[in-house]
Amino acid sequence: MSGAAPARRIVGPFNRVEGDLEVHLDLDRGRIASARVNAPLFRGFETMLDGKPPSDALVLAPRICGICSVAQSQATAKALAAAMGLAIPDNGRRAFHLLLGAENAADHLVHFHLFFMPDFTHAAYAGRPWHGRALQRFQPGAGQALVAAARLRARFFQVMGILAGKWPHSLALQPGGSSKPVDRGERSRLRALVAEFRAHVEEHLFTAPLEAFADLADRSDLARFAARHAGGDAALFLTIAADLGLAELGRAPGPALSYGAYAEAEGALLPAGLWDGKAVRPLDLAGLVEDPAHAWMAGAALHPGQGETRPDLAKPQAYSWCKAPRLNGQPVEVGALARQLIAGHPLIRALWADRGSNVESRVVARLLEIARLVPALERWAAELEPDRPFCHPAVPIETAQGVGLVEAARGGLGHWLTVEDGRIARYQIIAPTTWNFSPRDGAGMPGPLEQALVGVPVGNDEATPIAVQHVVRSFDPCMVCTVH
Numbered sequence: 492m493s494g495a496a497p498a499r500r501i502v503g504p505f506n507r508v509e510g511d512l513e514v515h516l517d518l519d520r521g522r523i524a525s526a527r528v529n530a531p532l533f534r535g536f537e538t539m540l541d542g543k544p545p546s547d548a549l550v551l552a553p554r555i556c557g558i559c560s561v562a563q564s565q566a567t568a569k570a571l572a573a574a575m576g577l578a579i580p581d582n583g584r585r586a587f588h589l590l591l592g593a594e595n596a597a598d599h600l601v602h603f604h605l606f607f608m609p610d611f612t613h614a615a616y617a618g619r620p621w622h623g624r625a626l627q628r629f630q631p632g633a634g635q636a637l638v639a640a641a642r643l644r645a646r647f648f649q650v651m652g653i654l655a656g657k658w659p660h661s662l663a664l665q666p667g668g669s670s671k672p673v674d675r676g677e678r679s680r681l682r683a684l685v686a687e688f689r690a691h692v693e694e695h696l697f698t699a700p701l702e703a704f705a706d707l708a709d710r711s712d713l714a715r716f717a718a719r720h721a722g723g724d725a726a727l728f729l730t731i732a733a734d735l736g737l738a739e740l741g742r743a744p745g746p747a748l749s750y751g752a753y754a755e756a757e758g759a760l761l762p763a764g765l766w767d768g769k770a771v772r773p774l775d776l777a778g779l780v781e782d783p784a785h786a787w788m789a790g791a792a793l794h795p796g797q798g799e800t801r802p803d804l805a806k807p808q809a810y811s812w813c814k815a816p817r818l819n820g821q822p823v824e825v826g827a828l829a830r831q832l833i834a835g836h837p838l839i840r841a842l843w844a845d846r847g848s849n850v851e852s853r854v855v856a857r858l859l860e861i862a863r864l865v866p867a868l869e870r871w872a873a874e875l876e877p878d879r880p881f882c883h884p885a886v887p888i889e890t891a892q893g894v895g896l897v898e899a900a901r902g903g904l905g906h907w908l909t910v911e912d913g914r915i916a917r918y919q920i921i922a923p924t925t926w927n928f929s930p931r932d933g934a935g936m937p938g939p940l941e942q943a944l945v946g947v948p949v950g951n952d953e954a955t956p957i958a959v960q961h962v963v964r965s966f967d968p969c970m971v972c973t974v975h
Contacts, residue, residue: 496782502959503529507606509558510970511926514959515810518949523959526937526944528928530813533787536975537800540918545571545888545910546615550907553660555975556922560659561594561651562899562971566906569895572666573887573912582915583668584655584870584879588753589681590664591897592649592871596864599827599857601693604629604640607854608724608958611731612692620818621730621885625949628724636724638696647688653677667883674877681872689737689865698723705862709841713855725858731784733793737851738842741749741962743943745848746821747829748774750905753819760867761898765818768847771833778819784933786814795907796892797917812974814928815938816921824848824939825902825926826966829843829860836863848943850965889913899923901967940966 503513509960513529536555547569553563565587572579581586584625608629629638649656656671673681689701692876697704697718705711717729732738752776765773782792789803803809816823822853828848831839836857842852887909887945895906902923909917929938937945949956 505955505963507609508968508970509556509638510972510974512877512968512970513581513964514944515957516944516949520659521948521950522881523944523947523949526941528812528930528938528940529811529974530928530970531811532970532974533802533812533973535802537801537918537920539699543915543917544913545574545908547590548906548908548915549662549665552918552920555922556807556969556972557659558598558969559594559899559901559904559972560661561590562897564661564664565591566895566897566904566938567665568664568795568826569897570893570906570908571888571895572886572893573766573895574888574893574908575666577666577883577886579666579668579883580880582672582876582879583883584600584755585875586605586662586669586671586673586881588871589868590651590654590669590962592753592864592868593647593685593900594658595898595900596688596861596868597644597647598863598967600640600696602900602964603696603854603857604636604724606967607964609634609637610681610957610964617653619623619731619734621727621734622748624727625731628727636695642746643691647684652655652665653684655682656884665882669881672877672881675877678872678875678877681728681875684870685865685872685904689869692861692865693897695714696724696858700727704874705859705861705866708792710838710845713838713842726866727860728854732854733850737961738849738852740947740958741853741943741965742846742852742946743848743939745824746770746818746887747824747826747848748818748897748903749825749830749833749897750774750903758861760946761834765823766829766832767867771835773817776818781813781814781816781919783814784931785809785811788814792817795905795921796894796909796917798907798917798919800919809930811930811957813925813929815932817932817936820934820936822929822932822936822942823926825923827852827860827900828853829901830858830898831859839965850961853965862936866928887913901969901972902926903973920975922969922975923967924968924970924973927966928970928973940968 498518515527655663656662717726746768753760780792789801
């Protein structure tokens with residue numbers, strides 16, 4: 492009825508999402524009028540680290556998450572290296588790139604096959620011309636693509652054993668590099684594992700060389716690729732996206748940021764920057780704050796270098812354990828889409844110019860990142876020099892600060908460390924999903940997911956609305972990182 496108060500609904504918990512998530516929706520005439528995203532579990536790793544020796548962060552902080560363990564370890568190691576004023580040798584840098592790149596490529600593969608695509612096997616889509624193919628490839632527990640992707644991930648993660656001894660939570664990643672050297676035989680095995688990963692995704696995901704997807708420049712190219720390689724899972728997604736209008740679903744206005752990744756002497760494979768919707772600007776984190784106005788946290792909006800973690804469960808206006816990161820007063824989207832926008836990839840720039848950030852463009856950016864990462868992994872493995880150092884020894888820290896910025900699969904991850912009198916005095920973390928699933932800030936500005944959900948259709952008979960699931964999963968949330 493026109494003029495009636497919006498209906499309210501709580502959606503959650505979500506399956507196939509790492510951690511606990513609820514979304515509170517206000518509905519108006521069958522669409523979402525506003526959303527509030529609730530991360531309902533507090534974990535407290537930042538408070539666990541208070542008073543510990545700095546080296547303990549290498550053990551504790553990566554245990555925030557077993558999915559992005561390498562990213563957490565590298566952020567910790569980089570923060571400690573900055574506090575120590577320590578550089579790492581070329582082999583250590585290559586090992587870091589290989590570990591992070593392998594984790595991110597595998598994460599994108601798993602997200603696509605096991606988390607995102609199974610939603611299209613839903614009975615709501617029965618009768619669509621592609622539904623039978625979706626069931627064959629992605630039916631939960633039985634789909635051909637799901638089973639093969641899970642096996643490939645397990646096989647590919649032998650890379651972690653060679654480079655870091657084990658996964659997750661390896662202690663090989665140190666401030667001075669990687670303490671696990673690689674001999675010539677291991678280098679050959681690394682190259683074989685990366686080649687095996689390439690062969691699988693070329694045969695099943697793209698049914699084309701990776702370079703054919705990486706070279707796409709615009710939406711017309713994307714459509715031609717889907718037509719020419721219709722037997723692949725990427726083409727199946729593109730067919731579904733076109734049929735369901737996924738480029739119109741889950742739109743968020745930006746801006747977007749990347750901390751940069753895979754830096755080398757000649758420049759980073761993925762540079763740092765801030766996408767303002769039209770162009771890339773230099774990334775300046777001086778205006779970064781974590782706003783706790785609607786979080787169950789006490790205190791003011793502070794830069795993470797001065798931040799604090801003080802729970803306040805009685806706070807009346809709060810609805811999440813997630814603080815609201817804001818850069819110069821704005822919510823910011825992070826992830827593969829942000830990285831490829833800032834890197835200037837023509838396909839992602841063209842998709843943004845067409846319809847901005849949306850369900851389709853976020854997933855395409857992850858597929859593109861697989862296609863771009865694997866050749867880089869091949870190069871880094873070939874460049875390892877077994878007879879040269881992989882790690883420099885750490886040095887003691889008495890009083891210092893350090894920041895470790897990493898691009899995990901889901902986006903920018905930052906660790907801010909303060910050491911006083913040889914002990915950790917402050918440790919603050921902003922995870923990728925903290926950015927994307929942040930609550931409102933003190934000015935009432937919603938976070939990226941909260942904005943992306945506005946206007947999404949919700950049927951009266953949908954207990955867990957399928958369109959809401961598509962939008963939520965397009966960000967690939969990790970709630971355990973969010974509530975670190």
